[in-house]
Amino acid sequence: MCIFCAIAAHEIPSKVVYEDDKFIAFLDLTQTTIGHTLVVPKRHSKCIFDLNEEDAKEIMVVVKKVANKLKASLNPIGLNIINNNEKPLQSVDHFHIHLIPRYENDNFDILFKDNSKEVNLDEILKKING
Ligand SMILES: [Zn+2]
Numbered sequence: 158m159c160i161f162c163a164i165a166a167h168e169i170p171s172k173v174v175y176e177d178d179k180f181i182a183f184l185d186l187t188q189t190t191i192g193h194t195l196v197v198p199k200r201h202s203k204c205i206f207d208l209n210e211e212d213a214k215e216i217m218v219v220v221k222k223v224a225n226k227l228k229a230s231l232n233p234i235g236l237n238i239i240n241n242n243e244k245p246l247q248s249v250d251h252f253h254i255h256l257i258p259r260y261e262n263d264n265f266d267i268l269f270k271d272n273s274k275e276v277n278l279d280e281i282l283k284k285i286n287g
Contacts, residue, residue, distance in 0.1 A: 161251035165199040174226065179212070180219045185255065190265055192231045192258040196220050202252045204242040212252075220254055233258035237267065 163169040164183060171183035174194050185193040196219050198212040205213075224236055239255040241247040257265065 159201060159249070159251045161195075161197050161249055161253060162199075162201050165197060175219065175223050177219070179215060182219065182223045182256075189255075190233075190257050190260060190263045192227045192233070192256075194223055194227065194256045196223055196254045196256065198252060203250045204247060204252055205240065206242065208252050216254065220256065223256055227256060227258050231258050233260055235259040237265075239267075 158166075158168070160169065164171045165181050171181075173181060173183050175182040175196075179199055180196060181199060182194050182196045185195050187193065196216060198209070198216060200209055200212055202208040202212065220238060224238070227233065227236065236259060237255070237257040239257060240253070241255075259265065
């Protein structure tokens with residue numbers, strides 16, 4: 158059994174922020190920022206590419222509930238929602254969404270590099286849409 162399936166089954170303890178019959182949200186042990194929380198479907202999927210469509214539909218409602226709970230309780234200046242699939246950043250092979258509350262000077266950064274001068278949008282779109 159994978160570690161998140163074990164957490165969902167309460168075979169491994171976790172710091173539960175939210176739970177219902179299909180999803181569980183718990184504090185990420187790393188606490189990248191204060192309140193860093195993972196939202197996880199209880200049904201095992203490895204990543205977005207094999208995620209059950211029902212779970213895909215419903216998980217964002219849970220993400221919103223947890224986001225509101227974190228905002229109300231921890232008073233962050235903002236919140237990042239991050240999901241890693243396969244390489245290079247997925248560390249547990251059970252689909253999960255990171256909620257990372259943001260604070261002034263929290264030492265967490267995501268770099269959106271501007272590559273617009275080096276790419277052709279029409280070529281990319283043709284590859285995607287055929
Ligand atoms: Zn699992």
